[in-house]
Amino acid sequence: MLDPHAFRLDGKTILVTGAARGLGRAMAIGFAVFGADVALCDKLGDELADTKETIEVFGRKAQTAVLDVRNGDAVKEWVDSLGQIDVLVNNAAGTFHGQFMDASANAQKALVDANFTSVTHFIRACVPKMPSPASIINITSVEAYRAAPGFGIYGAMKAAVEHLTRTLALELSDRGIRVNTIAPDGLPTPGDGDLYIGEHDDYARKLALGWGDSDDICGAAVFLASAASRYVTGTTVHVDGGSNAARGWMRDGEGNWVP
Numbered sequence: 732m733l734d735p736h737a738f739r740l741d742g743k744t745i746l747v748t749g750a751a752r753g754l755g756r757a758m759a760i761g762f763a764v765f766g767a768d769v770a771l772c773d774k775l776g777d778e779l780a781d782t783k784e785t786i787e788v789f790g791r792k793a794q795t796a797v798l799d800v801r802n803g804d805a806v807k808e809w810v811d812s813l814g815q816i817d818v819l820v821n822n823a824a825g826t827f828h829g830q831f832m833d834a835s836a837n838a839q840k841a842l843v844d845a846n847f848t849s850v851t852h853f854i855r856a857c858v859p860k861m862p863s864p865a866s867i868i869n870i871t872s873v874e875a876y877r878a879a880p881g882f883g884i885y886g887a888m889k890a891a892v893e894h895l896t897r898t899l900a901l902e903l904s905d906r907g908i909r910v911n912t913i914a915p916d917g918l919p920t921p922g923d924g925d926l927y928i929g930e931h932d933d934y935a936r937k938l939a940l941g942w943g944d945s946d947d948i949c950g951a952a953v954f955l956a957s958a959a960s961r962y963v964t965g966t967t968v969h970v971d972g973g974s975n976a977a978r979g980w981m982r983d984g985e986g987n988w989v990p
Contacts, residue, residue, distance in 0.1 A: 737957060737959040737961075738765065743766075744814065744815060745818040745819075745820065746770040746853070749773055750771035751771075753920030754915060754920055756782045767956070771786075772823075779797060794813065800823045801841075801852075802852075803852045814860075819868070820867075820870070820952065821853055821854070824845060824872075826845075828881045829881060846892070861908055864908070864961065865909070866909045867910045868956065869893075870914075871890075872886070872916065874886035875893045893914070896910050896911065900964040900966075909964040910964055911966055911967065914967050914968070914970070917941075917972040918948060955968065
């Protein structure tokens with residue numbers, strides 16, 4: 732029988748990357764509400780400090796670091812300074828709009844490092860500090876599951892993270908570490924403002940549940956971090972208001988779904 736307390740996170744320390752704003756901030760606060768202490772990093776120091784203060788209002792501890800997640804040495808140095816890590820949430824990411832053929836080698840490297848290499852940095856640094864049972868949650872994107880014109884490298888790296896997640900679910904199972912992904916869409920964050928192509932209302936037509944907000948990711952994140960998901964590994968939870976299900980379908984002016 733499922734115990735309601737299985738969703739509690741008391742006694743756990745959860746590391747969240749990119750926690751200054753948006754989805755990372757929402758998840759970090761959500762974990763604190765369910766009883767976890769958190770370790771947070773971001774390059775936005777002032778906003779990270781605000782997230783820390785909010786978490787402390789709930790009586791939980793928050794350790795922070797202002798760092799670039801693409802810097803493997805900085806990542807390892809910070810993680811090594813921490814104690815036990817029960818859950819790792821790889822949320823930090825970044826992208827910009829541009830055609831694949833227009834991307835320079837430096838631009839491509841920046842996208843690969845921010846969206847894929849940073850994930851590998853944190854996994855390698857954190858796994859030795861993770862007990863059994865433990866959980867890794869990688870935040871991907873709906874773009875990992877469909878074509879992404881204008882965001883080709885970003886989408887490819889999100890797909891790479893999803894594939895790596897399935898592989899690590901097997902490779903790390905002997906350590907008692909579960910590895911899953913959350914693929915969000917329809918959850919506007921401060922970093923999305925310059926990324927929308929077309930009209931805001933046009934995209935809403937692809938979302939069965941309409942636009943959500945950052946807090947809507949928290950339920951899936953708490954579930955995957957908790958004992959309630961103890962038999963879930965190597966899978967993806969789509970928190971996207973139906974975006975992935977719709978694929979090429981959208982509502983017309985009369986509310987009918989049309990291709």
